[in-house]
Amino acid sequence: MNELTISDVTFSYKKKEVIKDLSITFKGHKCTALVGANGSGKTTVGKLLMGILSPNSGQILHENQSIDKMNLSDIAGRVGYLFQNPSKQIFAVTVKEDLLFPLKLNHVPKKIMDEKLQYVLDMFHLHEIVDAQCHLLSQGEKQRLALATLFMRSPEYIILDEPTTGLDKVRKKRLGHLLNDIKSKNIGILLISHDMKFIDEVADEIIRMEDL
Amino acid sequence: MKLDPRSKLFVVVLISSTALILTSVTKMLLLFIVGLFISKILDGHFVSVIRKLKRMLTVIITIIILQSVFNTEGQVLISFATIRLLTDVGLTKGLLYLFRVLIILVSGTILATSSETELIEALIKLKIPYDFAFMVALGIRFMPIFIEEFKDTMVAIELRGVNIKQMKIKEKLDLYGYILSPVIIGTLDKAKKLSLSIEMRGFRSKPKRTSHLTLKLKRNDYIMMMVSVSFILLLVQGG
Numbered sequence: 001m002n003e004l005t006i007s008d009v010t011f012s013y014k015k016k017e018v019i020k021d022l023s024i025t026f027k028g029h030k031c032t033a034l035v036g037a038n039g040s041g042k043t044t045v046g047k048l049l050m051g052i053l054s055p056n057s058g059q060i061l062h063e064n065q066s067i068d069k070m071n072l073s074d075i076a077g078r079v080g081y082l083f084q085n086p087s088k089q090i091f092a093v094t095v096k097e098d099l100l101f102p103l104k105l106n107h108v109p110k111k112i113m114d115e116k117l118q119y120v121l122d123m124f125h126l127h128e129i130v131d132a133q134c135h136l137l138s139q140g141e142k143q144r145l146a147l148a149t150l151f152m153r154s155p156e157y158i159i160l161d162e163p164t165t166g167l168d169k170v171r172k173k174r175l176g177h178l179l180n181d182i183k184s185k186n187i188g189i190l191l192i193s194h195d196m197k198f199i200d201e202v203a204d205e206i207i208r209m210e211d212l
Numbered sequence: 213m214k215l216d217p218r219s220k221l222f223v224v225v226l227i228s229s230t231a232l233i234l235t236s237v238t239k240m241l242l243l244f245i246v247g248l249f250i251s252k253i254l255d256g257h258f259v260s261v262i263r264k265l266k267r268m269l270t271v272i273i274t275i276i277i278l279q280s281v282f283n284t285e286g287q288v289l290i291s292f293a294t295i296r297l298l299t300d301v302g303l304t305k306g307l308l309y310l311f312r313v314l315i316i317l318v319s320g321t322i323l324a325t326s327s328e329t330e331l332i333e334a335l336i337k338l339k340i341p342y343d344f345a346f347m348v349a350l351g352i353r354f355m356p357i358f359i360e361e362f363k364d365t366m367v368a369i370e371l372r373g374v375n376i377k378q379m380k381i382k383e384k385l386d387l388y389g390y391i392l393s394p395v396i397i398g399t400l401d402k403a404k405k406l407s408l409s410i411e412m413r414g415f416r417s418k419p420k421r422t423s424h425l426t427l428k429l430k431r432n433d434y435i436m437m438m439v440s441v442s443f444i445l446l447l448v449q450g451g
Contacts, residue, residue, distance in 0.1 A: 052371075072370035072371060073375040081371055088365070091368075093393075105379070
């Protein structure tokens with residue numbers, strides 16, 4: 001995917017206007033960091049790009065195509081979204097079950113399921129915990145699992161909301177390596193964060209909310 | 213208009229209990245209009261009730277059809293071959309159900325015009341033990357948070373590539389198993405943290421609890437209660 005675009009978007013939570021007449025394009029195949037103070041609207045931008053929130057006015061475009069009429073499930077097939085709290089996107093009892101259940105519900109053939117499972121287990125080094133219970137995983141493992149779930153659908157772009165929250169130095173470094181691997185596969189990354197040290201290590205471009 | 217939370221509780225109990233015993237659609241409609249009127253004069257957000265009506269239409273139509281098909285009484289209004297699709301009894305029962313739900317929702321908007329602290333104080337004045345009053349208020353306060361969490365879970369599951377609208381009933385049932393587990397785990401986790409937090413803040417540390425709020429029934433409260441009782445008596449007794 002070459003670009004995600006926000007065009008003249010205004011958005012408010014009830015009566016509080018968070019974003020006003022914002023226009024910006026996030027280019028693909030690189031890692032862009034969106035930084036800003038708490039409450040500056042970083043997460044809102046991510047949710048607008050995914051279609052989780054709908055703008056009051058303006059348009060969200062994926063590859064110059066409006067996402068207005070698209071359903072969330074289809075959007076997420078091309079653009080993956082990682083919540084600030086990874087537990088929000090983990091549903092099943094075990095890691096393996098959690099990775100596979102959407103495919104089972106969508107009647108994906110077993111052979112393809114096994115291939116996809118193997119691919120993400122390798123990519124995110126999840127072999128050791130494949131049969132572990134999700135609620136017993138550490139924050140870093142949950143983070144990796146949540147990230148892995150996005151790749152069960154072959155996204156072309158991923159949006160990560162504060163991915164370093166609750167991670168120690170070692171785990172941050174591992175996440176950094178992982179993001180570099182993802183970038184090397186020509187997958188665009190939008191990193192929403194205020195962790196400047198981490199951003200310096202992985203981002204190719206930095207956009208400040210204050211400058212928009 | 214500002215009313216004492218006790219008179220609001222009184223009015224809410226009165227109209228919602230009456231909604232359970234009324235069997236006439238016209239009377240139920242009158243009761244609903246009065247509920248809406250009270251909500252309006254208390255600055256309640258009754259517009260949300262009208263919005264919810266849209267979402268409930270499918271349920272109401274299903275109830276009307278089921279009542280018509282399985283109830284042998286009543287005059288047939290619409291039929292298909294030998295199947296009774298719509299009878300006057302089915303229509304009446306469906307509409308009664310609709311108004312009962314709407315009246316309960318309107319009652320909620322009336323209560324929501326008082327703050328949590330005012331409601332706790334009102335319940336205490338009505339001789340309800342503080343612990344119970346606090347639990348009721350807590351339940352009311354946390355309801356929107358749970359609704360929000362449930363919505364987030366639905367979004368997260370759609371982001372995983374599950375298109376709920378296109379699923380068959382059996383698949384939907386399987387899916388709800390997955391949806392409920394994070395919601396239940398999240399709820400239990402919140403309850404645990406909340407109980408710890410209120411203990412840390414000295415909950416029940418002293419046998420008697422004081423409050424800066426002083427509730428006093430005023431003229432408007434008595435008028436509201438008397439008018440409500442008179443209206444309900446007229447409604448129930450009027451044939």
